[in-house]
Amino acid sequence: MNEAVRIAIDAMGGDHGPSVVVPGAALALRERPGTRFLLVGDEAQIAPLLAREPALSAASEVVHTTVAVRMDDKPSQALRSGRRTSSMWMAIDAVKTGRADCVVSAGNTGALMAMSKICLRTMAHVDRPAIAAMWPTVKGVSIVLDVGASIGADAQHLVDLGIMGAAMARIVRGIERPSVGLLNVGVEEIKGLEEIKAAGRMLRELALPSLDYRGFVEGDDLGRGTVDVVVTEGFTGNIALKTAEGTAVQIGRYLREVMSANLMSKVGYWFARGAFAALREKMDPRGVNGGVFLGLDGVVIKSHGGTDAVGYARAIGVGHEMVSHDLLARIRDQLALSQDSQSAAAAAAALPGTAAVSAP
Template sequence: MSDMIKIAVDAMGGDNSPKKVIDGIILNHKSNKDIFFKIFGDEEKIVPLLQKKIDKNFYEIIHTKNVVKSTDSPLEGAKRGKDTSMWLAINSVKNKEADIVVSAGNTGALLVIAKLNLKMIENIDKPALSALWPNKKNMSVVLDLGANIECSSKNLLDFAIMGASLYTSLYPDDKPNVGLLNIGSEELKGNEIIKETYKILNDKKSDNYNFDGYIEGNHLMDGNVNVIVSDGFTGNVALKTAEGTANFITEELKKAMTGSLIGKISSLLNISSLNKFKKRLDPRLYNGAIFIGLDSPVVKSHGGTDFIGFSNSLDVCHRIVRGNLIKKIKQNI
């Protein structure tokens, strides 16, 4: 038991919970036998879903009927009290009873409750919301995705260090390239904060990452840059645009393949290539945004994902803890 990773799971957050959360746990358990799940939520709903699916040595249920609703404002979610499944899950990380916490619930409430319960890592002023994006070669870490609308150059520098630490905890064999998201690749482009951050990153030599300068939105998927740094406003717009484009492409492909007879025949001929392409753009594979900057990592699973997506967010938790993310950030900062 001592070498097991303990994941605190808010079982009641997001669409179709707790079923999708429990099904995600069951799926994940098939490939990860070194995780102990601390499951927070309504026992009456959870027990029938879990019974006989997983050995009792791998989980415990902490019962509560109180939940943060998806319609709550962040403050309303926090005011629901200390016995909501979300609050209790975060609190178990604070009390060192779990290594990491994951929830598919209300994002704003999760960030507020996490900030109320967990300390910031020393010398970091603001936590950031980061996520994994597919690129042509592998994956990129992108941050901030909406936790901080306005950022100083110090914040952006912190994001670069935290993003690089996250990348190396997920991919221990790679040294990441860090890029600043901007409206052009020339040094003169962008606002004063971006230019100032560029100068600091360019002058600061780091053993943990290479600074690659500016990156424009149309090069996010090239794969030459592994860590993309931005303020939360720009990052969120970029994320939503990329998600929307991916959905548009897959929907249009579906239409083309199921429309005319020629479309159906050509799709049969290209079925394996098309399936590979569709799988590459499957948002469930990249599910699990990471709230970093606090002294314990908090993972946010997409509220609308299914059990496969939730299982992938548990994988992200597993890799973060095994990769010693918090220790890496503390060393690098």
């Protein structure tokens, strides 16, 4: 894109609100000069923070509202009390009206999804949006979706997730034909729920040029980076995500306890501190902060609610990348291609004489 990317920010979202959002936007601006910001929230809280960041102030417009969605609000409650007037809704609406190219929020995930779906609507041929997360692996980063937007999925929805995830992977990883796998209880074709097995058959028969379907993958393949895109439904995906986050915290705590157990451990840590610093950087969740709501007719980025300015800047960076590489157009093109392929296959199957004939 030749024009500056315009990012609407829900400044009141998250555990810390403007105190993290504004410094995070300032960091993002230094990394991506030319970005424009629409900061939506309480001007009395935002203005003093902006005064400390002259470059960000010059690149920003503040839209005032004192209404904020609480982190513990139910989606229905947030819609009743915050629709049209909350910082979250107004930031999303800026994308709908064309004032911004994407929205970033660290606020309540359920409320953000509900408001985004109502305000922006879903793309053609997409029944339900999904949350795609960047998952650290031994090979780099994979895309995993859905990690919590909705529970359950039929075969067509899983196919759509694979197509949308592959479009995102091409942007994040720069891979022309990302590999895609369906998360299952085993790699054998006979295992798993019928919906997963049917989705596998559909992906194999479609043979889309935009992705390389590799079959089923298991839970331990997530960390190995066996495929570029892992597809699952939201209930399973969210459990996997929270398990991975908890395991990372557990390992970090074990390491701290072991390194401070006695004098020899502390001396060993001192000599290996460079290696531990590298490990800490690899395990830092801020480096992969920023979930993408795929399937909506607009780019919506969900930041972790408790992140700091560095993590929030990363979420803004994800939004910038999705807009710069025209994520929505890529998804629309590939979904349309999938629909055409399925329609052609259905038409061919309906023609007389196309049914398989048994040998005498």
